[in-house]
Amino acid sequence: MPITSVTKDTDDLTMTVVAEFPVPVRRLWDAYADPRQLERFWGPVEWPATFTRHDMARGGESHYYMTGPDGEKSAGYWRFLSVYEGRSFEVEDGFASSPGVPNPDMPTMRMVFTFESTDTGSRVTTRTVFNSVDELEQLVAQGMEEGMTSAIGQMDEVLADLATFASGSGTTTQLLDDTHVRVSRVIRGSREQVWRAHQEPELMRRWLLGPDGWVMSTCEIAHEVGGTYHYAWEPEGGGEGGFGFTGELLESEEPYRSVTTERMVGMDGDGTLNEMTLTPVEDGTLLSILITYPSRELRDQVLATGMTDGMEASYARLEQQVLVPA
Template sequence: MPVTDIITDAENLTMTVIADLAAPVDRVWNAYTDPEQLNRFWGPPGWPATFTKWDATVGGTAHYTMHGPRGEKASGRWEFLRIDAPHSFEVLDAFADEDGTPDENLPSMRMVFTFEATADGTRMVNTSHFSSAEALEQVVQMGAVEGTRLAMSQLDAVLQDLRDYAQGKGTQVELLDDTHVRITRLVEGSRELVWRAFNEEELVRKWMLGPDGWEMTECVIGLEPGASFRNSWAPVGDTEGEPFGFEGEVLLFDPPRRAVSTERMQGQSIETLNDLNLYEEDGATLVTVLIEYPDKETRDMILATGMAEGMEASYARLEREVLAG
């Protein structure tokens, strides 16, 4: 993760985020001042931001909304106070409604971003100034420190060319905290086709099989919020193992970018929340699955089953037998 430190200072009424980034100042500046790039890391995993207005001039405003996995929304508004490209900019950041009207019941803060060249890239410092100790404490209690750390964990993927970042690395598993795991895999193919491969039965049956020696015996796909899905597998021939399957409900369906669903093994009550996101760059698509487990013990138990290895076998088959054709 690029975050070096997050410091809250009740005496000076500030929260300071320090990040050391392996990219030149101009590249980091572009990431922070291009709304399409900000969309990829401003919200924490599971709460991606969408900037709906962008006027990066002194006195101009930017509006954004973060979308939670269960349909929750949280919006904010920036008013640009000072811009010194590519070294720094300053905004007044406020909680707001989706139209950008500030919420007077929640604290606002003055945020100063600075970008300084280092021997290895860029040091980004974001200092938020609060009007009172109570305002600072309220924002901290709302999860600002951990949310910022998790949001910044997405920045490396933004600063690098997508293929440089992920090509050839296979299925990557990151433990974000005790209950959240992020799984990423770059596949060669457009986002539209990858989305179809996840949501059309004929295509799903070609690749979502895990290790060799298994067949998909049931494939019921949910294509709208509230719909149910059900997938089952069984060993073929001399392959060892018992038939199993998963089922759940769709919570969010946003083609061709994002789908969120609950998931539990058939016959079991333990449930996870699976948040699928697709991002395309230059004909390649980064598949990101954020999984929320009920507790650390469940997380470790499921990861120990070889889940990641089975996913890698499936993704390799997706490229070979679906996307290549």
């Protein structure tokens, strides 16, 4: 068991959990930074978590829900109060009535996660600060200590799995539920570089091409919230078969998050909501896109087109042609 101590202090209104692992600090930090890894241990064994948002930056938010053995769901959220990469982060932690919507009937807490090296690897100390003795006792009585012990007990297996989450593993697609898909890839480049590659037309025209033999004929980027973007592609040298997408920029938090709508030009019906998050990790930048579809049918239609392969071709081109060292 990686947990070395659990301490409750009713004077300071805190519960402190210390756990040690035989891995470097960076590996341990990335397990919390990457939602694909975090959801494999943030929740007791019987209540696995699903993260629908995870912005590990000051002012960012995380939304998640845990699913019980009978299918019941319990939602929660984090609001990041501080992030010191590789060293610590602090969040407001609370219950939610649905992902991202705080439940006012339940208490909130502050949680401080501190990472440090040890002679045999690394240590994470999780210090939870409660608002009152009553709230501390209420949450402990509801099984908070047992839940954290069960959750952290799953981390050894996650930390040992390097291949699934490292750069070079390509673009992956996860079906979170009937209408939500998360696309992930580690890109060898800084967060600022990857953000810039999504903001400058001359750079986007070099990598956002899809299949070989196509060119980006239109690249109009929305830089202000409320603005409209328009991207279009056509066969190199001209000809028929071109297509395009348009949408609105709903949120933008440089350099880590943007939210847009997306609709194929000329198609009827509802489009998608695309939430892109950029997170520094050991091998570069983890790019995550949460796509919300209006229906399961449209989700399956889009995935059947080879969307993941097309995105991988573009991201590989981004690494090779835009982020290559000078």
